[in-house]
Amino acid sequence: MAKKQFKAESKRLLDLMINSIYTHKEIFLREIISNASDACDKLCYQALTDDSVKLTRKDFKIDLSVNKDARTITVTDNGIGMDKEDLENNLGVIASSGSYKFKQEVGDDTKDTDVIGQFGVGFYSAFMVCDQVTVRTRKFGSDTAYQWQSSGADGYTVTECDKSDAGTEVIMHLKDDTEDEHYSEFLEEWKLRELIKKYSDYIRFPIRMAVTKTKKVASCMSDKPDEVPYVEMETLNSMVPIWQRKKADVKPEEYNEFYREKFHDFADPQRVITVSAEGAVTYKALLFIPGTTPFDFYTKEYEKGLQLYSSGVLIMDKCPDLLPEHFRFVRGVVDSPDLSQFLSQNQEQFENKSVAELLNRLFEKKHISKAALAKQAGMSEIYLHQIFAGRRNPSRNRLLCLCYGLEATVDETQELLKLCGMAQLYPKLKRDAIIYYGLLHRLKLFEINDKLFEENEETLF
Numbered sequence: 001m002a003k004k005q006f007k008a009e010s011k012r013l014l015d016l017m018i019n020s021i022y023t024h025k026e027i028f029l030r031e032i033i034s035n036a037s038d039a040c041d042k043l044c045y046q047a048l049t050d051d052s053v054k055l056t057r058k059d060f061k062i063d064l065s066v067n068k069d070a071r072t073i074t075v076t077d078n079g080i081g082m083d084k085e086d087l088e089n090n091l092g093v094i095a096s097s098g099s100y101k102f103k104q105e106v107g108d109d110t111k112d113t114d115v116i117g118q119f120g121v122g123f124y125s126a127f128m129v130c131d132q133v134t135v136r137t138r139k140f141g142s143d144t145a146y147q148w149q150s151s152g153a154d155g156y157t158v159t160e161c162d163k164s165d166a167g168t169e170v171i172m173h174l175k176d177d178t179e180d181e182h183y184s185e186f187l188e189e190w191k192l193r194e195l196i197k198k199y200s201d202y203i204r205f206p207i208r209m210a211v212t213k214t215k216k217v218a219s220c221m222s223d224k225p226d227e228v229p230y231v232e233m234e235t236l237n238s239m240v241p242i243w244q245r246k247k248a249d250v251k252p253e254e255y256n257e258f259y260r261e262k263f264h265d266f267a268d269p270q271r272v273i274t275v276s277a278e279g280a281v282t283y284k285a286l287l288f289i290p291g292t293t294p295f296d297f298y299t300k301e302y303e304k305g306l307q308l309y310s311s312g313v314l315i316m317d318k319c320p321d322l323l324p325e326h327f328r329f330v331r332g333v334v335d336s337p338d339l340s341q342f343l344s345q346n347q348e349q350f351e352n353k354s355v356a357e358l359l360n361r362l363f364e365k366k367h368i369s370k371a372a373l374a375k376q377a378g379m380s381e382i383y384l385h386q387i388f389a390g391r392r393n394p395s396r397n398r399l400l401c402l403c404y405g406l407e408a409t410v411d412e413t414q415e416l417l418k419l420c421g422m423a424q425l426y427p428k429l430k431r432d433a434i435i436y437y438g439l440l441h442r443l444k445l446f447e448i449n450d451k452l453f454e455e456n457e458e459t460l461f
Contacts, residue, residue: 003155030199031122039079202312287332304328356390377405
């Protein structure tokens with residue numbers, strides 16, 4: 001059967017999905033599992049008004065299986081499934097989201113559902129680690145099943161297939177290992193457990209996998225019992241996050257245990273704060289005041305930020321924009337089902353711009369030539385042009401030199417550091433305080449280097 005082409009600039013857009021939007025290959029499993037969860041939620045919602053759906057919420061599940069010889073990972077759900085039209089609309093159009101359309105159609109009635117995948121690009125993250133993806137699906141109420149298959153941007157095929165039950169299975173064939181990439185680790189039980197625990201622990205349906213265990217049985221050849229392997233279906237996720245439970249139902253020791261395990265602290269938190277907000281953006285937060293000062297708190301390596309979840313799915317491990325600088329010691333989680341709305345309202349903060357793009361944007365605001373900038377920033381014109389062309393990425397020190405050369409304000413410098421993923425200036429650190437002072441009072445770069453040298457601090461170059 002001839003391959004159909006994606007209804008988009010497939011090659012460029014798919015490359016963008018794989019190489020730009022996602023920075024960690026391991027999130028592919030999170031995205032596929034989130035899609036499976038959405039499918040279960042949709043059928044669960046339909047069951048409220050359709051008596052032919054004989055399933056209750058407790059009947060839905062997501063199964064994970066691995067075939068090391070075939071190098072495949074399969075994610076199977078018993079959700080609503082897809083017909084041929086759904087496959088064309090959802091998987092044949094890059095950046096189309098069936099979950100988003102579902103939320104639009106039912107509106108406020110989705111308050112009891114938990115649809116996650118609203119952006120329409122998550123499925124294609126599988127191609128970061130796979131050279132072929134096969135989707136076998138049968139829509140609830142239909143007698144016909146379909147198979148969608150693709151090797152990436154070269155297109156896809158849709159054919160009829162045999163499938164006895166409604167639901168979807170996604171079969172991902174992993175790429176071969178290279179010197180730089182070890183894709184085979186995703187076939188290991190310990191790795192899959194780790195990814196489920198990290199990203200999908202709070203999916204509201206059980207994520208199950210057949211795991212090999214051992215049990216002791218009496219031996220006729222020895223006094224010691226033999227260890228016999230056996231396979232058991234095990235649920236890998238806890239399903240209900242502690243912050244979604246009523247505060248009255250959670251014991252203080254449960255909060256303490258969660259904090260110690262989640263944030264790797266030996267001491268109990270000094271205080272636990274729960275927040276629930278409904279409005280333009282709905283979210284729940286569980287915040288902790290540490291009982292002891294983190295060992296690296298006064299170092300440049302310390303990273304502030306809260307864990308950001310969307311409907312129980314981990315999106316960002318440390319989101320610095322959720323905390324003001326004076327509360328940088330706070331730890332905790334924020335969970336919002338309205339993440340798409342939050343992102344649209346704060347789009348600029350989450351744009352994945354390169355350092356070169358950000359520098360060029362700041363440069364355009366300043367009335368200075370690049371020759372003058374190179375001189376004021378203490379670097380060669382060749383090196384400067386390489387940075388602005390995106391061929392070299394400057395260190396934090398070099399970026400600060402450029403800020404001095406551009407006569408940037410403190411706010412402009414802090415914003416640039418943040419958007420470049422670098423530690424902002426922290427005035428409680430002596431070195432940062434000197435640099436901060438220099439920006440505030442419009443000192444020249446050589447003057448700041450002299451002050452740093454006098455105070456036995458590392459100079460900027």
